[in-house]
Each structure stands twice: as structure tokens, then as C-alpha cells.
Amino acid sequence: MxxxxxxxxxxxxxxxxxxxxxxxxxxxxxxxxxxxxxxxxxxxxxxxxxxxxxxxxNAGFSCFGSVSELLDDIKNMGEEACMDVVRMRWRGLQKLKKRVGEQSLEYDHCGGSELFRSKDILLKESCLDGLEKCNRLIKTHLGLDDCYSLKKNNTLKGFDEVSILNQYEGTINPxxxxxxxxxxxxxxxxxxxxxxxxxxxxxxxxxxxxxxxxxxxxxxxxxxxxxxxxxxxxxxxVMPARNQVLMTSHLKNLHLSSGYHLDKGYIYFRQYNGRILLGGGRNMDEKTETTDEFGNTELIQHYLKDILETIYPGASGQIEHWWSGILGVGNSxxxxxxxxxxxxxxxxxxxxxxxxxxxxxxxxxxxxxxxxxxxxxxx
Ligand SMILES: Cc1cc2nc3c(=O)[nH]c(=O)nc-3n(C[C@H](O)[C@H](O)[C@H](O)COP(=O)(O)OP(=O)(O)OC[C@H]3O[C@@H](n4cnc5c(N)ncnc54)[C@H](O)[C@@H]3O)c2cc1C
Known part of the structure; x- marks a missing residue:
């Protein structure tokens, strides 16, 4: 230089x-x-x-926690600490919307849904048991009514009919x-x-x-x-944690009604201009993904492609772009x-x-x- x-x-x-x-x-x-x-x-x-x-x-979810994430965090950090962090997320989102404006964020108030696969049966049951508790906590700490509700999933055939909607979440363009x-x-x-x-x-x-x-x-x-x-x-x-992401090309008749999470938030997907964005899965290969080097691996790509096929059969042949990003994580x-x-x-x-x-x-x-x-x- x-x-x-x-x-x-x-x-x-x-x-x-x-x-x-x-x-x-x-x-x-x-x-x-x-x-x-x-x-x-x-x-x-x-x-x-x-x-x-x-x-x-990132994936552009404007989110503050699904039921399975909240229950998991309560187990690991305790209720008070978990809700402290949820409150920070909520305040941050309000500040961001005020500062940048919903239009500039391309904010879509579509909600966030938690889905369950057939192998997530135990997780589903614990979420159903904990749903009302989470609603009470969100009401107490954020003042929001009926944050989580059961929603019948009749569009995504590879997933359980029961899903849980967080009505206060949405998506943005990062x-x-x-x-x-x-x-x-x-x-x-x-x-x-x-x-x-x-x-x-x-x-x-x-x-x-x-x-x-x-x-x-x-x-x-x-x-x-x-x-x-x-x-x-x-x-x-603080440790680096890589997340791999894919975006498909435009898919016919794609109608995802919200942002989606599964597996305690390790997997996330959403629609963007007729395409599917899908990412995550670092828990499948935690050792390799504990890195601050960008990159994609066959193992995670294969895992994400399988999930993509469940969401929209045939879409794994229409992946247009792969990338990765680095999170900062730790024991809290x-x-x-x-x-x-x-x-x-x-x-x-x-x-x-x-x-x-x-x-x-x-x-x-x-x-x-x-x-x-x-x-x-x-x-
Ligand atoms: C794939 C992926 C999906 C995600 N999805 C979501 C989501 O949907 N919703 C959500 O809320 N969060 C999501 N996150 C998390 C969120 O994006 C991050 O928590 C957040 O962006 C972190 O912001 P930051 O400013 O702390 O760090 P970063 O955005 O990582 O910024 C750090 C900056 O420091 C610079 N830098 C680093 N080292 C140096 C150096 N030595 N010298 C000079 N500059 C340096 C980097 O270039 C970078 O610009 C996701 C993250 C990833 C990776």
C-alpha cells in the first residue's frame, strides 16, 4: 500500500x-x-x-427467542438471566426500528414460527408444556400479550402439524x-x-x-x-462459531408465511423475494464450526440440503448461492x-x-x- x-x-x-x-x-x-x-x-x-x-x-430475523430457546436458556442460565437477555434483545429491536425505520430495514412483520420434525417429539412436548409459562414471562418482562400461540402447519408437509408462532417477530434485509x-x-x-x-x-x-x-x-x-x-x-x-447459509433461486408458488426456526434455533429459514434462505446446523459439526475462517463444508451443506428438500422438494437443485458468517458465542x-x-x-x-x-x-x-x-x- x-x-x-x-x-x-x-x-x-x-x-x-x-x-x-x-x-x-x-x-x-x-x-x-x-x-x-x-x-x-x-x-x-x-x-x-x-x-x-x-x-x-446474517439471515435477517428480527427475533428475540422461540419457546424452545427460552426454555433451554432458562435451564442453562436461570429465569432471571434469560429474561434479562430477552429484554435486551427486545429493547435493541425497538431502538433499531426507531433509528433506521421499518422501511429502510425492509421490515416484514411476518412473525416467527417454531417447527418440529418427527425426531423432535420430546422437544415439541416440552415446548407445549412450557408455552404458557413463556407467555407469562414475556408479559411480565416485555409487557406483550399472548406472544406465543399454537398454529396449525398445513403447508410444510415434512414437519409436524403443530407449530408455535411468535407474533412479535419479523424479518429484515441486513x-x-x-x-x-x-x-x-x-x-x-x-x-x-x-x-x-x-x-x-x-x-x-x-x-x-x-x-x-x-x-x-x-x-x-x-x-x-x-x-x-x-x-x-x-x-x-468469546469463541467464534461459523454459520453456513444458502439462498435458492426464485421458486414457483413459494408461500412461507413467516420466518421459521427449528432445533432450538440451530436451523432457520425464511422467504426472500420468492427464494428460500436457509442456514445454521453448526451443532452437527461443532468442532469444525468453531472457527473464525469463512467457508462452507460438505457435511453442513449436505445437512442443509436435506432440510431444504423437506421444505420444498426439488429446491436442492436450485441453490444459487452459499456463504458463511461468524458469530461470537460463549458459555453465557x-x-x-x-x-x-x-x-x-x-x-x-x-x-x-x-x-x-x-x-x-x-x-x-x-x-x-x-x-x-x-x-x-x-x-
Ligand atoms: C449466518 C448468520 C446468521 C445470523 N442470523 C441472525 C438473525 O437472523 N438475527 C439476528 O438477530 N442475528 C443473527 N446473527 C447474529 C448477528 O448477525 C450478529 O450477532 C451481529 O451481527 C454481531 O454484530 P457485531 O457488530 O458484534 O459483529 P460483526 O458484524 O461481526 O462486526 C465485526 C466487525 O469487525 C471487523 N473486524 C474484525 N476484526 C477486525 C480487525 N482485526 N481489524 C479491523 N476490523 C476488524 C469485521 O470486519 C466486522 O465488520 C447471525 C449471524 C450469522 C453469522
């Missing part, structure tokens, strides 16, 4: 707040900082020509969402620097080392690199918000519902950072 003096000076000089990663969290954090303090300079460093993480590669966030951020003065890949954070010198011998000084740093965070900060309890579904030193804050581990939680987390990171900067200025 042949940077001029002017370019190098511009790239390397510090802003008041530097953010690594222009996914939904990095952008939301930057926007929240600028909205409350327009005088503070904010710079986002992004390795890709455009955001190159999960935020532009790239439309991100484009609008980028536009908003730039409009209020956030500087976004693309094509700069940070290789090391030097906390002592407060310098970010990047490829091409770039050294960016920082005053205050927020790391929003989610599933890639361990590359820069190896000790964080709480996102990590952690100070590593007085000038370095981390906001990662968004899990599988980061579209929902991202705007809420951005606001939290912004508040944390502004409070800390005020404290440092006073002392």
Missing part, C-alpha cells in the same frame, strides 16, 4: 474515541456517542471494504440495515476508515498496529469485533461489556440474535465510555 503523507497522517492521528469494527455494534456505539455528545470525535476502523462480519451476512446505519453515522460526523486490518493493540503505547505498517494512536478504544475478538484479545471468553448469552484498562472497553459476544441486541449494546457501550471519559476529565 502506497499511502501519501496526508493519508498516513489522517489515518494515524487519534480521535477522542476509536472503535474497531463497523458491524451493527461498532456503528450503533458510534452513533449513540455522537447523538449524546456531538463534540466528541469518533473514528471507526474496519478491515473490510464494507463491514465484513456477521452484520451483513445490508439495507447496515447501509442506513453507515449513512446515519457519516451524517453526524463519524469517520469510518475501511480496509485497515488491526493486528495488535498496544495498550502501553495506546497504539493500534495494522497491516502496511500503519500505527494508529488512540485516546479511548472500543473493540467491537465480536467473533473475531480473540485474534486481538486472546483471553476473552450475556454480551461481554468489559473494561480491559481505563481507556479500553470491549463489547462482544452477541450470540445468534445480534441484530436484536446490537443497538442496545451500542447504547450501553456509549454510556460506559462517556461516563468514563467524564470521570477521567474531572480527575
Amino acid at each position: 502506497n499511502y501519501s503523507f496526508w493519508e498516513k497522517y489522517f489515518i494515524e492521528s487519534p480521535a477522542d474515541v476509536t472503535i474497531i469494527g463497523s458491524g451493527i455494534v461498532g456503528l450503533s456505539t458510534a452513533i449513540s456517542i455522537k447523538e449524546s455528545r456531538p463534540d466528541i470525535s469518533v473514528k471507526i476502523i474496519e478491515r473490510g471494504a464494507m463491514p465484513y462480519g456477521a452484520s451483513t451476512k 445490508v439495507s440495515m447496515m447501509n442506513e446505519l453507515i449513512r446515519k453515522a457519516i451524517n453526524i460526523g463519524v469517520i469510518i476508515m475501511n480496509g485497515i486490518h488491526i493486528t495488535e493493540i498496544d495498550q502501553v503505547k495506546k497504539v493500534l498496529n495494522a497491516y502496511n505498517n500503519i500505527k494508529i494512536n488512540y485516546e479511548n478504544l472500543i473493540v467491537c469485533t465480536n467473533g473475531f475478538a480473540a485474534r486481538l484479545i486472546p483471553d476473552l471468553p 448469552k450475556y454480551p461481554i461489556v468489559q473494561w480491559l484498562d481505563d481507556h479500553l472497553l470491549v463489547g462482544v459476544r452477541l450470540g445468534g440474535m445480534g441484530v436484536a441486541i446490537g443497538s442496545h449494546l451500542g447504547e450501553k457501550l456509549a454510556n460506559e465510555m462517556l461516563t468514563n471519559m467524564d470521570k477521567n476529565n474531572r480527575s
